[in-house]
Amino acid sequence: MILSSQGWHRAKPYLIPGAVLVGLLAALGLISYVWLPYDVANLDVAGKLQGPSWAHPFGTDQLGRDVVSVVMLGARASLGVALSAVILGLGLGVPLGLLAAARGGWIDSAVMRLADVVFAFPAVMTAILIMAVSGPGAGNVILAVGIFNIPVFAKVTRGAALVQWRLAYVAAARVAGKNTLAISLEHILPNAAGTIIAQAAVQFSMGIIAEAGLSYIGLGVQPPDQSWGRLLNEAQTLVATAPHLVIFPGLAILLAVLGFNLLGEGLHAAFDPRSGRRQI
Secondary structure, three states: OEOOHHHHHHHHHHHHHHHHHHHHHHHHHHHOOOOOOOOOOOOOHHHOOOOOOOOOOOOEOOOOOEHHHHHHHHHHHHHHHHHHHHHHHHHHHHHHHHHHHHHOHHHHHHHHHHHHHHHOOOHHHHHHHHHHHHOOOHHHHHHHHHHHHHHHHHHHHHHHHHHHHOOHHHHHHHHOOOOHHHHHHHHHHHHHHHHHHHHHHHHHHHHHHHHHHHHHOOOOOOOOOOOHHHHHHHHHHHOOOOOHHHHHHHHHHHHHHHHHHHHHHHHHHHHOHHHOOEOO
């Protein structure tokens, strides 16, 4: 998987701003494990609902906690849930897509029909069904979004792999004595990786939206943990008196989704076959 200069030129307007946004938000989440501007366990009820100031750039919430610190904590769960769901989707969807493309026939049909069945249930609906049985929580959000991601990656991988299987280098690999599994892992997967990675960035943004939506209605991350969606849930009755409690978590969600969508668009442009990429 080699990126040509033409591919880089096509990707640059999307890839750089997307990577910067994603990198900044990911850094906030990682830094929160070792440092926060204020200890969110120390409540300052006397200083609650303060607007943005030098001491508290994002203001304080209804418990007197620094909103910057709480938003940094929320990044852990929001990005962590999305990342876990993408990993689950990749771990199961990519092998299924490779198998469907390599074997064809009834195996291909079975994988695609199963994917269609899963697609019939959106991630949010799947999450509600799971939580009706086992209760709300971040783990169930990961499971629901991850289940929805599996057919997405299966279909994307299958489509990219089918293109590769028709190329001359696959026939050359067969002549060299390589079996289907070796060709899939050593040639097909590396050349399909650009498309898969680009889709992963898009699914990451969808995972953030799903987590935020489920946490907002009380089905996602539960106290004492925080996420951006949960912060919106807690602030919904204070929009008129303390709008900063909605603005900053909402802005974090917006920037994260924008960043991952730009990143996905940039990766798609970079590894588009029309950009002059060579096979390996």
